[in-house]
Amino acid sequence: MGATVEQALEQLKSTGVRMTPQRHAILSFLMNSMTHPTADEIYKALSPVFPSMSVATIYNNLRLFVDARLVRELTYGDDSSRFDADLSEHYHAICKSCGKIVDFDYPPLTDVEDAASRETGFKVEGHRMEIYGHCGDCSKVHS
Secondary structure, three states: OOOOHHHHHHHHHHOOOOOOHHHHHHHHHHHHOOOOOOHHHHHHHHOOOOOOOOHHHHHHHHHHHHHOOOOEEEOOOOOOOEEEOOOOOOEEEEEOOOOOEEEEOOOOOHHHHHHHHHHHOOOOOOOOOEEEEOOHHHHHHHO
């Protein structure tokens, strides 16, 4: 995984962002989570510790982290956005039954980006690849 929580906090402080206990908790939760949580899932996990924290606070901080390039927002059609603090080049396998998202490593497909740029004239800034299927737990149900 990329930056540590402390490095991320220092990066935010250097841009003049005040570090609140809630902000620290949200960032720590994200950086230690492998589940690509939604804002609601983060809220449910942290609200027992921060009863006065609202879902709006979570969303506002997530937007701040995305804008600061500490967190990546993953959007999937109509579903709620999910958030990923692992900014390294990696791909996702997504379970069609339960929605679980699992990271996997594969050499970056830069040749696809080059081809897209050549054929479309786009200045390509990146890509996202997702693999769909059924996770191990759901496969047992579907076999």
